């Protein structure tokens with residue numbers, strides 16, 4: 001199956017626009033893309049910014065070869081009801097919605113439509129995204145390759161069994177927010193100790209980028225890298241002891257389990 005057919009992005013909010021901009025950066029022509037949006041103001045903004053056609057959901061679903069669904073999980077039943085009459089089995093549906101299973105989508109579309117479930121993340125905006133993809137009941141290798149072709153425009157792509165998608169959502173889908181939370185906390189600590197906010201921000205952002213690069217480029221276990229920073233009887237040991245005393249590790253486990261559970265619940269709303 002070709003990855004060069006027309007691609008429609010239905011719902012161009014934060015994640016839809018991230019994918020759209022990534023596909024354009026990767027060399028797709030605006031004419032190969034269609035988007036839909038329900039607010040006129042937003043539609044005008046995207047048309048102006050990217051030069052793509054903004055059409056109705058029904059027009060997009062009737063015309064495009066690949067339909068990428070990027071509305072909130074709660075909006076998915078209405079969107080599927082709207083497009084179902086025009087969707088055909090030769091099209092591929094790619095869903096980026098948290099918690100929505102391929103079975104949920106398949107049961108609301110004509111029989112035989114291939115559905116790929118994807119969990120992307122926002123670093124895709126700078127081509128450092130992490131996306132996990134899973135096959136639905138009617139997918140073959142070509143449908144997975146098509147989804148990989150779309151998502152690899154903005155970062156890494158891995159294949160996972162669909163039963164792992166709620167955990168993936170909790171780790172890499174929501175993950176950037178946890179990192180930003182840590183970054184905010186470190187900047188506030190710097191400001192609390194008297195550093196100018198700009199200096200604290202520069203120190204923290206570069207420390208996070210450098211640490212991420214060290215993890216990726218050395219392939220070392222994070223514990224080993226942390227031990228290298230932790231001089232005996234030094235500053236890091238004093239800080240890590242406080243993190244352990246405040247049960248930060250346990251808090252991360254609970255937080256990530258809460259995200260996984262929320263993902264499981266979303267399809268039922």
Ligand SMILES: NC(=O)C1=CN([C@@H]2O[C@H](COP(=O)(O)OP(=O)(O)OC[C@H]3O[C@@H](n4cnc5c(N)ncnc54)[C@H](OP(=O)(O)O)[C@@H]3O)[C@@H](O)[C@H]2O)C=CC1
Nearest residue numbers: 011012013014015037038070071072073075096097098120
């Ligand atoms: N943000 C993230 O980091 C990630 C998000 N996702 C998934 O991506 C999806 C979108 O999330 P996000 O981009 O954050 O949310 P947004 O609210 O920013 O985007 C959703 C967009 O879809 C529009 N929309 C809703 N219903 C329709 C409809 N029937 N037809 C056309 N457009 C419609 C919304 O319009 P309006 O503004 O009028 O509501 C909005 O612009 C979700 O399912 C989420 O789970 C997945 C991974 C990461």
Ligand SMILES: O=C(O)[C@@H]1CCC=N1
Nearest residue numbers: 098169172173174175
């Ligand atoms: O918060 C959410 O529900 C979405 C899914 C993963 C990241 N953002």
